[in-house]
Amino acid sequence: GENVEQHPSTLSVQEGDSAVIKCTYSDSASNYFPWYKQELGKGPQLIIDIRSNVGEKKDQRIAVTLNKTAKHFSLHITETQPEDSAVYFCAPSWETSGSRLTFGEGTQLTVNP
Amino acid sequence: GAVVSQHPSRVICKSGTSVKIECRSLDFQATTMFWYRQFPKQSLMLMATSNEGSKATYEQGVEKDKFLINHASLTLSTLTVTSAHPEDSSFYICSARGPGEQFFGPGTRLTVL
Numbered sequence: 001g002e003n004v005e006q007h008p009s010t011l012s013v014q015e016g017d018s019a020v021i022k023c024t025y026s027d028s029a030s031n032y033f034p035w036y037k038q039e040l041g042k043g044p045q046l047i048i049d050i051r052s053n054v055g056e057k058k059d060q061r062i063a064v065t066l067n068k069t070a071k072h073f074s075l076h077i078t079e080t081q082p083e084d085s086a087v088y089f090c091a092p093s094w095e096t097s098g099s100r101l102t103f104g105e106g107t108q109l110t111v112n113p
Numbered sequence: 114g115a116v117v118s119q120h121p122s123r124v125i126c127k128s129g130t131s132v133k134i135e136c137r138s139l140d141f142q143a144t145t146m147f148w149y150r151q152f153p154k155q156s157l158m159l160m161a162t163s164n165e166g167s168k169a170t171y172e173q174g175v176e177k178d179k180f181l182i183n184h185a186s187l188t189l190s191t192l193t194v195t196s197a198h199p200e201d202s203s204f205y206i207c208s209a210r211g212p213g214e215q216f217f218g219p220g221t222r223l224t225v226l
Binding site for chain 2: 034041042046049089099101102104105106
């Protein structure tokens with residue numbers, strides 16, 4: 001099965017700074033790489049994803065970069081805001097629609113005002 | 114985006130009773146739904162894959178006789194926790210495979226006294 005590692009487990013930044021979270025996976029067949037944001041007491045929400053034929057994708061303040069050779073992908077958040085505070089999970093899988101997501105352990109991001 | 118609902122959002126029950134949790138895809142049909150369990154400050158762990166019209170596929174270590182899953186229609190899957198015990202207290206989250214991605218429900222907080 002897929003082994004997924006996420007680093008760091010906690011991240012504290014000042015408002016306006018950038019945050020980067022890295023996800024390392026083991027299954028070279030994985031071709032779908034999503035990032036989810038989970039606020040306290042809620043279900044996870046997809047914030048950005050990338051397919052294996054693309055190296056980078058950006059959506060306003062959020063970007064994801066993929067290195068398939070090294071089997072890792074990273075979430076980049078720029079100009080962080082307090083409302084970005086949440087737990088972020090990566091969940092690589094091998095089908096485009098994410099048929100069997102294996103979640104990383106999560107990263108607690110705290111943005112201090 | 115597509116919406117997945119769960120009912121109830123929270124439930125408290127006595128030890129030994131059974132609890133049913135519903136997961137509905139509100140604006141799309143889902144042949145496949147997933148059930149996850151999340152303990153405090155931990156990641157989401159896949160319990161089972163629910164396929165409409167057929168038996169669910171359970172992950173290793175998940176008791177199928179304790180966690181009954183029924184996926185009777187393309188918009189509804191139910192999880193029944195039978196003979197619940199305090200160690201079953203957790204946050205249960207469903208997801209449905211929709212257009213292009215998996216959509217997650219808001220979760221159900223189960224507390225077994």
